[in-house]
Amino acid sequence: MLILYHGSTSVCSQKVRVGLAELGLSYDSVILDLQKGDQFAPDYRKLNPSAVVPTLVNDGLVVVESSLILEYLDREMGSGQLSPKGEAAQVAADHWMLRTLDMHAAINTLSFSTAARDRIRAKKTPEEIAQDLERMPDPVSRAKRQSLLEDGLASVHVMQALLVLRRAFTDMQAAFEAHDWMMGSAFSKVDVALIAYVDRLDRLGFSGLWLNEFPAIDGWLRAMQTRQSYATGIAAFADPVASKTLRQSGERYWPDLEERWLKLP
Structure with a gap:
């Protein structure tokens, strides 16, 4: 089991x-x-x-x-049912699976520099926050988290996160202009791997990162949100009150974040 x-x-x-x-x-x-x-x-x-x-x-x-x-x-x-067929497609899919490491780091950055930062600082004293940071086993991750909690969107990690997302969104837009799913006409593990990250940005009220410049991403997101797997794996675990608070908190940061996003090359 x-x-x-x-x-x-x-x-x-x-x-x-x-x-x-x-x-x-x-x-x-x-x-x-x-x-x-x-x-x-x-x-x-x-x-x-x-x-x-x-x-x-x-x-x-x-x-x-x-x-x-x-x-x-x-x-x-799963007998490889979520893996695309053909050598080139398999290599491309594996590359996307690796890219999700950087995308996860980017989502982590935008979460902990905005809504999560608000929640943590409201509920815990500076001493409690320091104790939580000390328990993190990776010193690099610890230093990053400290920077995000102290500096918010002014943290050096934020611009790096936005650069990662711009590159990813550029490639995702190109994929969706050619076909319905990331790897072609068939749904794959790459769509599974990406949905939680884009959905989190949407829940934070940060959909402006793609709506104007990368609009095909929104169509894909809405299609993903209609799948039973989304209902089972994401929506079923979302508390409505917490979700509302998350969006309200994120939306307060959006003007500042948008300004930084528009400054990217």
């Missing part, structure tokens, strides 16, 4: 849940409360020393990193 350790609103957890739904796979669910720090518990750290979600366990085999989990599930349990 598959066991999935995941966070309800974690984008990487959403990504894997959508994949599980597309493949029709059932699993035992272990939800970690990331705001309370469940990911730092010693027992969980034995499974995932990086103290992040999701983590998949299958008969004792531990698989970490959301893109690798998707690859594993599709290969071992």
